[in-house]
Amino acid sequence: MTGKIKLPHASGNSMSIAAPATNPASDLELKLPATIGSANQFLKNSGTAGTLEFSNNLTFDGTTFQTQHATGAIARVQNSTAATSQSASLELAPANGLLGHAIKSVSEEDFSTGANRTAYLSIEGRKDGTLAERMRIYSSGAVTTPNQPCSFYIGLSNSHTSNATDSTETLVFATVKLNEGSHYNGSNGRFTAPVAGTYFVGLNLLIDDSASVASRSADLQKNGSGYVTMTYDRNGGQYTGMSGTAIIELAVGDYISVRATAGVHIGGETSLLVYLLG
Amino acid sequence: MDYTITLTDTEKKSMEFIAADVDDWITNVSTNRARLAKEEIIALNTAHCNANSIAIAVGEDAQVTQAYTLGVVKSAADRNKETEEK
Numbered sequence A: 001m002t003g004k005i006k007l008p009h010a011s012g013n014s015m016s017i018a019a020p021a022t023n024p025a026s027d028l029e030l031k032l033p034a035t036i037g038s039a040n041q042f043l044k045n046s047g048t049a050g051t052l053e054f055s056n057n058l059t060f061d062g063t064t065f066q067t068q069h070a071t072g073a074i075a076r077v078q079n080s081t082a083a084t085s086q087s088a089s090l091e092l093a094p095a096n097g098l099l100g101h102a103i104k105s106v107s108e109e110d111f112s113t114g115a116n117r118t119a120y121l122s123i124e125g126r127k128d129g130t131l132a133e134r135m136r137i138y139s140s141g142a143v144t145t146p147n148q149p150c151s152f153y154i155g156l157s158n159s160h161t162s163n164a165t166d167s168t169e170t171l172v173f174a175t176v177k178l179n180e181g182s183h184y185n186g187s188n189g190r191f192t193a194p195v196a197g198t199y200f201v202g203l204n205l206l207i208d209d210s211a212s213v214a215s216r217s218a219d220l221q222k223n224g225s226g227y228v229t230m231t232y233d234r235n236g237g238q239y240t241g242m243s244g245t246a247i248i249e250l251a252v253g254d255y256i257s258v259r260a261t262a263g264v265h266i267g268g269e270t271s272l273l274v275y276l277l278g
Numbered sequence B: 001m002d003y004t005i006t007l008t009d010t011e012k013k014s015m016e017f018i019a020a021d022v023d024d025w026i027t028n029v030s031t032n033r034a035r036l037a038k039e040e041i042i043a044l045n046t047a048h049c050n051a052n053s054i055a056i057a058v059g060e061d062a063q064v065t066q067a068y069t070l071g072v073v074k075s076a077a078d079r080n081k082e083t084e085e086k
Helices: B009-018 B022-051 B060-070 B076-085
Strands: A004-008 A014-018 A041-045 A052-060 A065-067 A087-092 A101-107 A119-127 A130-137 A150-156 A173-180 A190-192 A197-207 A216-222 A225-233 A240-250 A255-260 A271-276
Touching: A173 A271, A190 B022, A197 A216, A197 A225, A197 A255, A216 A240, A225 A255, A255 B022, B009 B022, B022 B060
Parallel strands: none
Antiparallel strands: A004 A014, A041 A052, A052 A065, A087 A101, A101 A119, A119 A130, A150 A173, A150 A271, A190 A255, A197 A240, A197 A271, A216 A225, A216 A255, A225 A240
């Protein structure tokens, strides 16, 4: 026979407090809290096992799960296996009950001793249904963002005579070295901003030795309009290196390009790089 | 394919403030986004064909068509319709 305390409702049905489903190891006792607690508090063991109390520092109101402490609140997600490639994650599901981001701590060593406790932090994000790592903070403090927009192109596909561009025109860099996100278009010489932000632009030009003696310049253009002259030189008739850098604020869809005077060497000594600073 | 958009006079003046050629700016946004989508479709189609021993169509246009024909990709409108029907 199972002991229970039956509490009948005025309408006829009842609620019971019953003995455990399995036999306890010994005669045990649970002491109820001395208060009725506050809204959204959890019921937990006090410092004395078997004595229940309402938690003052852990609440859940149906929306926010909150841990509170006067000097140092901590929410801990713990994996107890001592091995490499173990993880503890905080998963965020912004819509439809599905995971959008995960913040994950991953063990690089087995954590068995102090000398073997190395971990990195990974931030994963979902794009078009696929979840992938977007940022990693290594134990050393180094940070990598593998999908940060960046482009590095060398050489030109512009029309040319004796390896020197023929006219003042937009430089179209032709050979891709790096084009994360494919935001540089090697067909028209435009880098179109995928996100609003501040971008770094670097330009290296080689003036061809076949170019006439004249002033040379290259302008960074934003949406087809001059933004800044990146480099200027008055030499000619000899190989001359010219370079320049700039930072520029772009909105989504804004594009940048480089417009330069004739005489630019079309080979790999001429290059352009663009990357998102943030 | 031609698409027509209508800007108010204020929107036109605002766009002229940021772009030397408004028509070119709008066209670049669209064609550049289409270029990125095309690259993504071709990559998905190539992966699908390689995984299923299917001959990959010749040329980018043909590969985009093949991706739709094989069901590797569906239009966003069709994906929305499928979601609504569930």
